[in-house]
Amino acid sequence: MGVRKIPSLAEAVRSELRTLFGPRVLLSRSEKGVYRYDAILVGPEPLAVVLPESREEVQALVRLARKHGLPLVPRGAGSGLSGGAVPEEGAIVVAFTRMTRLELDPKGRTAWAEPGVTTARISEEARPYGLFYPPDPASWRTSTLGGNLGENAGGPLCFKYGVTGDYVLELEFVDAFGELHHLSRQAYDLPGLLIGSEGTLGLITGVRVRLLPLPRHRATLMAAFPEVGALAQAVSRAIAQGAVPARLEFLDPICVNAVEDYLGMGLPRGHALLLAETDGDDLEVVQEELSLVEETAEGLGAKVQKARDEKEAEALWRARRSVSPALGRIRPKRVNEDIAVPRSHLPQVVQGISALGEAYGLVVAQFGHIGDGNLHPNILFDPKRESEERVWELAHEIARVALRHGGVLSGEHGIGLMKREFMREAVEEGTLEAFRTVKAVLDPQGLLNPGKVLP
Amino acid sequence: MGVRKIPSLAEAVRSELRTLFGPRVLLSRSEKGVYRYDAILVGPEPLAVVLPESREEVQALVRLARKHGLPLVPRGAGSGLSGGAVPEEGAIVVAFTRMTRLELDPKGRTAWAEPGVTTARISEEARPYGLFYPPDPASWRTSTLGGNLGENAGGPLCFKYGVTGDYVLELEFVDAFGELHHLSRQAYDLPGLLIGSEGTLGLITGVRVRLLPLPRHRATLMAAFPEVGALAQAVSRAIAQGAVPARLEFLDPICVNAVEDYLGMGLPRGHALLLAETDGDDLEVVQEELSLVEETAEGLGAKVQKARDEKEAEALWRARRSVSPALGRIRPKRVNEDIAVPRSHLPQVVQGISALGEAYGLVVAQFGHIGDGNLHPNILFDPKRESEERVWELAHEIARVALRHGGVLSGEHGIGLMKREFMREAVEEGTLEAFRTVKAVLDPQGLLNPGKVLP
Numbered sequence: 084m085g086v087r088k089i090p091s092l093a094e095a096v097r098s099e100l101r102t103l104f105g106p107r108v109l110l111s112r113s114e115k116g117v118y119r120y121d122a123i124l125v126g127p128e129p130l131a132v133v134l135p136e137s138r139e140e141v142q143a144l145v146r147l148a149r150k151h152g153l154p155l156v157p158r159g160a161g162s163g164l165s166g167g168a169v170p171e172e173g174a175i176v177v178a179f180t181r182m183t184r185l186e187l188d189p190k191g192r193t194a195w196a197e198p199g200v201t202t203a204r205i206s207e208e209a210r211p212y213g214l215f216y217p218p219d220p221a222s223w224r225t226s227t228l229g230g231n232l233g234e235n236a237g238g239p240l241c242f243k244y245g246v247t248g249d250y251v252l253e254l255e256f257v258d259a260f261g262e263l264h265h266l267s268r269q270a271y272d273l274p275g276l277l278i279g280s281e282g283t284l285g286l287i288t289g290v291r292v293r294l295l296p297l298p299r300h301r302a303t304l305m306a307a308f309p310e311v312g313a314l315a316q317a318v319s320r321a322i323a324q325g326a327v328p329a330r331l332e333f334l335d336p337i338c339v340n341a342v343e344d345y346l347g348m349g350l351p352r353g354h355a356l357l358l359a360e361t362d363g364d365d366l367e368v369v370q371e372e373l374s375l376v377e378e379t380a381e382g383l384g385a386k387v388q389k390a391r392d393e394k395e396a397e398a399l400w401r402a403r404r405s406v407s408p409a410l411g412r413i414r415p416k417r418v419n420e421d422i423a424v425p426r427s428h429l430p431q432v433v434q435g436i437s438a439l440g441e442a443y444g445l446v447v448a449q450f451g452h453i454g455d456g457n458l459h460p461n462i463l464f465d466p467k468r469e470s471e472e473r474v475w476e477l478a479h480e481i482a483r484v485a486l487r488h489g490g491v492l493s494g495e496h497g498i499g500l501m502k503r504e505f506m507r508e509a510v511e512e513g514t515l516e517a518f519r520t521v522k523a524v525l526d527p528q529g530l531l532n533p534g535k536v537l538p
Numbered sequence: 539m540g541v542r543k544i545p546s547l548a549e550a551v552r553s554e555l556r557t558l559f560g561p562r563v564l565l566s567r568s569e570k571g572v573y574r575y576d577a578i579l580v581g582p583e584p585l586a587v588v589l590p591e592s593r594e595e596v597q598a599l600v601r602l603a604r605k606h607g608l609p610l611v612p613r614g615a616g617s618g619l620s621g622g623a624v625p626e627e628g629a630i631v632v633a634f635t636r637m638t639r640l641e642l643d644p645k646g647r648t649a650w651a652e653p654g655v656t657t658a659r660i661s662e663e664a665r666p667y668g669l670f671y672p673p674d675p676a677s678w679r680t681s682t683l684g685g686n687l688g689e690n691a692g693g694p695l696c697f698k699y700g701v702t703g704d705y706v707l708e709l710e711f712v713d714a715f716g717e718l719h720h721l722s723r724q725a726y727d728l729p730g731l732l733i734g735s736e737g738t739l740g741l742i743t744g745v746r747v748r749l750l751p752l753p754r755h756r757a758t759l760m761a762a763f764p765e766v767g768a769l770a771q772a773v774s775r776a777i778a779q780g781a782v783p784a785r786l787e788f789l790d791p792i793c794v795n796a797v798e799d800y801l802g803m804g805l806p807r808g809h810a811l812l813l814a815e816t817d818g819d820d821l822e823v824v825q826e827e828l829s830l831v832e833e834t835a836e837g838l839g840a841k842v843q844k845a846r847d848e849k850e851a852e853a854l855w856r857a858r859r860s861v862s863p864a865l866g867r868i869r870p871k872r873v874n875e876d877i878a879v880p881r882s883h884l885p886q887v888v889q890g891i892s893a894l895g896e897a898y899g900l901v902v903a904q905f906g907h908i909g910d911g912n913l914h915p916n917i918l919f920d921p922k923r924e925s926e927e928r929v930w931e932l933a934h935e936i937a938r939v940a941l942r943h944g945g946v947l948s949g950e951h952g953i954g955l956m957k958r959e960f961m962r963e964a965v966e967e968g969t970l971e972a973f974r975t976v977k978a979v980l981d982p983q984g985l986l987n988p989g990k991v992l993p
Contacts, residue, residue: 190778190882191880191881191882213780248727249704258972262968263968264966264968264969264972265966265969266965266969267946269734269946269947269948269953269964269965270734270735270953270961270965270973270991270992271731271734271735271739271973271976271977271991272703272727272730272731272733272734273731273969273972273973273976275727275730275731276726276727276728276730276731278727279724279725279726279727280725280726284726296780323645325668325751325819363823364780364823365820365822365823365826367820367822368818368819368820368823371820425646426646427645427646491722491724492724493724498724498725506725509724510721510724510725511719511720513717513718513719514719514720514721514728517713517719517728518725518726518728520979520980521726521728521976521979522726524975524976524979525975536725536726537725
């Protein structure tokens, strides 16, 4: 006679999940392995990965997790850069990639999107109506709206157009008790509280976003500076004179060399590059505004190249978008910082970070949305040759440079796992206590993306 | 021998307040009477009015109120339109009018302001640096930043530039426990939660706001339409064609006649008026954009008058700003609605509200920021001749029209006392429950502006 096995909690949960979600529960090690990563960190293997297809399924899943006291880790495309979607031990990953309904209302200039809709798709579908959705994180072809909302993502266009949260008119989410809420932004702005909370306060199941009319004209230039300080100064000066470019991106000489090694497109090695794009409905104004940037850059010793057509402009932007893959060829791993500082402090901050990198003997590449003072210092390293501990020590020092200059820990990537310990230095204890209270109220069991944001 | 009187709670509190605030506690009936009103409602006499001068004094006051379980009602200039600053029985009014420190950082394009700073003062002090602060509620010469933050106030410029909350970079507030918090908008956006919460979640003691470069040029026109529907259509059409005026204001024939009776400036009686202003740094574009509005308006039967200079433009805007006092001459009292509806529904909403007014036999004047679909239907009445109950019934019906057309209860004036009962119809019960939870956590004793926002 065989011994009848008492099923463990994990087995009971798996069986319930299979009943609810059928083949949309992933349980094998190989399938689950894919969901341990975001674009920067790796976590342990989750208990299960679930792919819900509707708000009702999300509600059912939350109730199940609540019953068993299991953590839920919401996830979009996994292109995040702070570990926000990385699971912890025993968690259920909620992958929203099957919730991809998108409904355009061109007359009202809005779109209703489920969280699995990819960022770029909104603008693609809106284009025939002469509309677009401005937030444009570098990963926008793969990143999802749910992930963008979780991290309140920005992108190059955010200097002129603002970040994800600025486009949210309504938000639908399932709370930690499995209740569904559909909110506009009146009375208490709970949507605003959910945006940027990295899935720790509720699971977003839908959003109504604002669309804008596409600008009729664009103009792009690349300015090569002998050194980074002059570039930062040019940016400060052009903006002070009233220029409002749509995009203002910067690559330091390490990035420029890496991209040139990678693409061989004739970039000026050893220089710091500024890419600027202006846009609008009047060609003359668009060009005038670009000329303002051009003259300021030349006044500070830059060599300026203007794109003559869309194709040339596209090539310049390809250089910017290739920074991440290009840096991957210098060292196999990197820690990607995401600080934001007041524009007037940019020259000192950029130089201070370079000096720190040299002092630590580690390669630090800097690029980012310099118009907003949003820098992405990347510490590149090889874990076989370089101490990971020193890398994190340096990351911490870089965060401190930002804080010393009145900056913040995250411009657009979120706090996630990576920077939550830094929060102790960035935010006063009383405020952290208020954050913890908000968390405890909206998620008393601590089931929603535990271990993120708050130290 | 005399009988020694045991001091009542009220007396004990008054004595403590006097010790803390000296002559900055108002206790006489005549002095307190001034603080019973906002611009629309009257409440009972408060226990005391306190005029703090620093964040530390606000903390001390909250601790005192907490000890005695007394409600605190924060107040700016009292120019609000939803009863948000109207006290309840036994409350302590916290009048922020003595906290008026304002520090400009022209290079960083920000300003740090205490809550008692008047809205217009920021732009006035920023002007020499070529900067301005866009939110411009009609009462901006008297309204305070604290009040603007409480109601998340907008104004004519909000169509192009957004509302108060869009300009907040940092927020300092005292919570219901007397703790001071200073927050930027990272991690959990508690500043966003406080903005628009009408003082029910914390007392704002300071704010850092963003400033913008002043546009170099402005152009203004007035278009007179034979009826309101055509005006609403012209607005929808011009915006659909890509016009982004800085201001788009509308007056219905009742308002036009009232202003003409008041100012005698030659307005076309019996017509609906559209006022449009475009702005920008390029004169040609500014004029082109205005022409787009002009042609659309003329195509729908309007007679257009363009301002030839600043003086003529100023006169046109004076007509708009005089609506409120002018309406006061038709009936002594009014209930001022503040609905916002999708732009495409404007013609039906405006006509539906007119029809309701006629059915109720009450005068309903309509004006507002028509570019945002933000209407201010004003029910004018004489309490001696007209039933106040029916006025409120009609107000409720008007709110229902907005909700039926996918609109919201408050465009910019807040919920306050006036519209909190309507919240039951505007927001689902589960969401109201979430609002109540947030309130209970941040203010467990219910001391901060009780009876506002939540039904």
